[in-house]
Amino acid sequence: MTVNIIEVKNLTRKFGELVAVNDISFTVPAGEVFAFLGPNGADKTTTIKMLTTLLKPTAGEIFLNQHNVEENPNETRRSFGIVFQDPSLDNELTAYENMQMHAVLYGLSKSLYTARITELLELVGLSDRRDNFVKTFSGGMKRRLEIARGLLHHPKVLFLDEPTIGLDPQTRNHIWNYIKDLNEKENVTVFFTTHHMEEVERYARIIAIIDHGKIIAQGTVQSICAQAGVERLEDAFIKLTGHEVRAEKSNFSKSTLRAFR
C-alpha cells in the first residue's frame, strides 16, 4: 500500500475578505512526481507557502510526512527541501558557504555535510565553482545550486516552484534528468509547479489543476485529457481554465493584505 506523503484537507486561506485558497483537498502518494498547475495568480505559491510552514492556513489541515504542518513545523521542515520561485541564495557567500549555512541550519554534523556537499555539487556540475561567489553565477547555475541545497538534508519531499523558469532547453533538460534520477533512485517525492505543459507530460505522473482558489481537476495526465476530451495537456489546461489572460499578481498576498488593513 502506498502512503500519502502529503495530505491536504479542506485547506483555506483568506487575506482579509479575499479567499485566495478555497477549501482544497488533495493527496500526493509517496514517491510520486506531482505537478501542481494553474494559471498566473491561481495561488499555487500561496498553497506551497502553507505546505512549507511559511504561511498559516485560515482553516483546514495539512500533513506532510505524517507531521501536522501547523503543530509540528520543525519536524515538517526537516522532511522537505524547497526551491523557491525566486532565488533565495546569499550572493555575497560562495557556493560552498551557502551549502554549509544550510547544513548547519538543519543541524547536520560537519563530518556528514562536508562529504554530502562535495557529492551534491558534483551531481549538479558545480564542483569547480564551489569557492566562487554566488553573485558571479548565471541563472541556471543558481538554480542548480538551489536544488543541491534543497537536497542536502535528505528530504522526503522536494518542492520546486517553477524550477525551470527562464532557463534554456539545455539547462532545463539537465535539471529534469537530475530530478527524475533522484526521484527514481532516492525515492524523493517531487512536488512542482510549472507553466510548461510538455514538461508535465514528460515527467509528472499525477497532477492537480487549481484555479480561482479551487482544485478544478486532478488525476493522471491521461485521465485529465480524457476528462476534457482533448489529446494534449496544454489543450486540456486551456479548456478547463478558460482563455482569459490572467493578471500577474506579484507579491499578491502582501499587497492584498495591506489593501484590507
Place this chain on the structure above:
Amino acid sequence: MQTVYILWLRQLKRFSRKRASMIGALGQPIIFLVAFGFGLSPIFAKAGAGNYIQFIAPGIIAMTALFTSIFTGVEIIWDKQFGFLKETFVAPISRWQIMLGKTLGGATVAIIQGILVFLITLFVGFRPESLAMLPVALLFLILIALLCSAVGTTIAAPLDDMQSFPLIINFVIQPLFYLSGAIFPLAGLPWFLDIITRLNPLSYGIDGLRGALTGVSHFSYLTNFSVLVGVTLLVLAIGTRIFSKIEI
C-alpha cells in the same frame, strides 16, 4: 547554538568582504570629530567646560556603533528582497534564533567599527582617563552595539522595502543620537530636553562609555548598565514577537 553561530558568522563574512563600506562608515565619525571636536572646542573651553574633544570622543564612538548596528540590522530588508530570509524561515529553527543571530552579528560588526573609531580619536588628541577602565568602556560599547542592533533588526523586520529607510534615519537614528548627550552635557538642560534625554536609552550607553573613558558621568554605572540591559532584553523580546509573525 550552532544555528546562532552560523548566522553570526554570515554577518561577519559579509562585513569583512565589503571593505569599501567598512572604510565609508569611518567617514562620518571623522567629520564629526573634526567639525564638532575642533570647531566647538574654543567655545566649550570659554564656557569653562574643559576640553571638548575629550567630551565628544565617547559620543562619536557610540555614534559609530549606533549607525553601524542599525544599518546592519536593516540589511534584513535586503535578505527579504533577495530571498535569503525565506531560506532561514523554512529551516527547522526558531525565529528567536534568527533574531539573536542577526543581532549578535550586527553588534559584533558595530563593536569592531567602534574600536576603530576609538583608535582614530587617539590620533586627534583624545586621551582615556585610565587604562584600567578600558574594559568597562568596552563593556559599554558592547551594550550599546547590542541595543542598537536589536533596535535595527526589530524595526526592519516588518518592512518590505528600502522606501522606509529615510524614515528610519530621520526618526530613529538621528533622534537617538542627537538627543542622547553625545554632543552636549546632560547637566543643566531645559526641562523638556532633560525628559527626552532620560527617555532615550542611548543616553545611558553614552554616559557609561564616557564615564569609563573620561571619569566623568551623569548617571551611576549601575543605572547605565541596568537601563541598557533592560531595554535590550525588552527590544529582543518585541523583535522575536514581530519575527514570529512575519509571513513571506
